[in-house]
Amino acid sequence: MSATAPVAEMAPLELLEGSTAIARAAILSNCRFFAGYPMSPFTGLLENMAKLMPAAGGVCINAESEIEGVNMVIGAASTGARAATGSCGQGIALMQEAVAEAALNETPLVIFNMARNQQDYFQCTRGGGWGDYRTLTLAPKDVPEAVEHTQLLFHLADKYRAPVILYGDPLIAQTRVGVRLAAPDLEPLAPKDWALDGTMGGTGKSRQVWTWAMGKVTDPGLGPDGHWRAVADKFEMIAAAEQRWESAYADEAETLVIAFGSAAKFTEYVVDELRAEGHSVGWFRPITLWPFPGAALAQATRSSRRVLVYELNAGQMLDDVRQFVHDRDTVRFIGGVSIHESGLSYGPLLDAPVLRDRILAAMAQPTER
Amino acid sequence: MSVINTQTPPTGPAQKVAEFHTPLILGEHGLCPGCGEPVALRILLETLQELNLVQRTIGVVGHGCYGSFVRIMDIDVLQCLHGRAPACATGIKRMRPDTAVFTLQGDGDMVNEGLQEVIHAAARGENVTCILLNNGVFGDTGGQQTATTVLGQRTKTSLEGRDAEKHGYPIRIADIVASVDGAGYVARGAVNTAREVMRTKRLIRNAFESQLAGEGLSLVEILTMCPTGWFVTAPDGPDYLESSMTAAYPLGVLHSRSAEAN
Ligand SMILES: Cc1ncc(C[n+]2csc(CCOP(=O)(O)OP(=O)(O)O)c2C)c(N)n1
Ligand code: SF4
Ligand SMILES: [Mg+2]
Numbered sequence: 001m002s003a004t005a006p007v008a009e010m011a012p013l014e015l016l017e018g019s020t021a022i023a024r025a026a027i028l029s030n031c032r033f034f035a036g037y038p039m040s041p042f043t044g045l046l047e048n049m050a051k052l053m054p055a056a057g058g059v060c061i062n063a064e065s066e067i068e069g070v071n072m073v074i075g076a077a078s079t080g081a082r083a084a085t086g087s088c089g090q091g092i093a094l095m096q097e098a099v100a101e102a103a104l105n106e107t108p109l110v111i112f113n114m115a116r117n118q119q120d121y122f123q124c125t126r127g128g129g130w131g132d133y134r135t136l137t138l139a140p141k142d143v144p145e146a147v148e149h150t151q152l153l154f155h156l157a158d159k160y161r162a163p164v165i166l167y168g169d170p171l172i173a174q175t176r177v178g179v180r181l182a183a184p185d186l187e188p189l190a191p192k193d194w195a196l197d198g199t200m201g202g203t204g205k206s207r208q209v210w211t212w213a214m215g216k217v218t219d220p221g222l223g224p225d226g227h228w229r230a231v232a233d234k235f236e237m238i239a240a241a242e243q244r245w246e247s248a249y250a251d252e253a254e255t256l257v258i259a260f261g262s263a264a265k266f267t268e269y270v271v272d273e274l275r276a277e278g279h280s281v282g283w284f285r286p287i288t289l290w291p292f293p294g295a296a297l298a299q300a301t302r303s304s305r306r307v308l309v310y311e312l313n314a315g316q317m318l319d320d321v322r323q324f325v326h327d328r329d330t331v332r333f334i335g336g337v338s339i340h341e342s343g344l345s346y347g348p349l350l351d352a353p354v355l356r357d358r359i360l361a362a363m364a365q366p367t368e369r
Numbered sequence: 370m371s372v373i374n375t376q377t378p379p380t381g382p383a384q385k386v387a388e389f390h391t392p393l394i395l396g397e398h399g400l401c402p403g404c405g406e407p408v409a410l411r412i413l414l415e416t417l418q419e420l421n422l423v424q425r426t427i428g429v430v431g432h433g434c435y436g437s438f439v440r441i442m443d444i445d446v447l448q449c450l451h452g453r454a455p456a457c458a459t460g461i462k463r464m465r466p467d468t469a470v471f472t473l474q475g476d477g478d479m480v481n482e483g484l485q486e487v488i489h490a491a492a493r494g495e496n497v498t499c500i501l502l503n504n505g506v507f508g509d510t511g512g513q514q515t516a517t518t519v520l521g522q523r524t525k526t527s528l529e530g531r532d533a534e535k536h537g538y539p540i541r542i543a544d545i546v547a548s549v550d551g552a553g554y555v556a557r558g559a560v561n562t563a564r565e566v567m568r569t570k571r572l573i574r575n576a577f578e579s580q581l582a583g584e585g586l587s588l589v590e591i592l593t594m595c596p597t598g599w600f601v602t603a604p605d606g607p608d609y610l611e612s613s614m615t616a617a618y619p620l621g622v623l624h625s626r627s628a629e630a631n
Binding site: 079 | 396397422424439459464486493
């Protein structure tokens, strides 16, 4: 299953940089508030938002820190507006208290992690806040998919009243490609009758957005125990309902390569090349990093003799692969930390010939079964 | 006036000396006897009523003893993270410019944890009203030193009294905000006497009027009694406030854009 937002086939094809395409997709999804703090490669998205928001009747604020940016977004979202922020690495790390808060007080918001590499996998999927929460994370493989995912994320954030993440990277932020942009066509959602509009004061039914959900003395809420159980149940439900993945040749390949995001795009290319040369190889791509498509991975690896994990970090998704793979002994890590000398992007390991060599080297090793 | 002995429980139960009603308060507060914060809440809510703002107001409440007011105030409220109320208020006001937006914060919340928030919100000229309940301690966590604790004040983290050499000087946040170009109205009041309560209520009213006139950020700092955190008896709280705090934090209007324009 790889259900994503319907592609706008009728819209004209435009040559756009990823940051511009994502900003426009967000505005087409009715995002009307954006706040962020510059950090490469996220900066382009912030600049595009600053340029495009006023004409859409929205607001973009160059916040004084990531902490304030994300808290402004919580405020905006608490009124029912669609709101987003973004950053990468350290900037997203600064936001973690607020991400947990949004999860627990149930304000929907979208976080664009335009990451410098793939080292933020744990940050996105485990989170650095506190409490029993998760962040639904979509990892597009290229700019057109980032556009689809952006629109889908605003929808899912509202549907589940939760913070959600787009895991981008320098290639997605800064590559110019042809994309089609149109307003998304997604299932209608319930009205936001929880949102603060200021009108309920003095009625005895004034609204609260509150992590502790204690309600009023005249109308008690669930309180932390009941509310946080309900939130935990909600994330369990999302975990079951929202797993997305894509794979090719899994049933007929001895070797299966697992990769996400841009690395998966390179993997697809290399696997096609190797197959054309007669090698028995396939690929599997988690599209949602959380919820991780564990059952699908278990199924896809049932007949694999080698499961190769290719990610541009020291082995973070590797934990999830090991958790769900059909046979743990088949797993080999062929990724690694690889950073461009600027520190702002990928190093030489994200390259088709290098990946090809690593896959071939792994395939030359004996298998466990 | 002596510092109370906290080793033994009080000798008698707390007694209510006066009853105040506003329809926006849904029930009893759970704060200490002699606490100044419920008085500040009452005049804030009365002001909203008098300005006919009740059904177009959103409050943003930080973390301190006043946080429990969320349970008793009949106003749309976002309970935000410690220190972040001015940022949240910014997002709210920008999306709902027709509402009156206020923050309710303590000295620990605004001047310690969230110092940059209020200054930047003022610099942006956000049309929100920030209410600072300054009691010079972290009341909620049991009476530790905050950025506004006055010199000489004994707290659990300045046991011999705040000493500038050891603990630094208190920050006068209202003076700082008053000096920021985007501020519309800044004033400091207190709730230790009936007269100051009435005066402070006028300051709150001025602040909301400034917000509605779009003058920029308004801030009303209210000196409030915290007998528990000061280790004095409830009846001694008001005098203790007068003798310890008002010299460091002079009362009055510090900045008014409309007054300066006239
Ligand atoms: C991030 C974070 N750090 C610490 C706390 C603990 N905490 C809760 S209330 C409070 C004190 C608040 O002091 P103040 O704002 O002056 O309010 P008061 O209780 O004095 O009215 C603190 C430190 C918290 N809730 N969140
Ligand atoms: S500790 Fe201080 S601020 Fe808190 S309720 Fe008691 S008197 Fe009020
Ligand atoms: Mg305090």
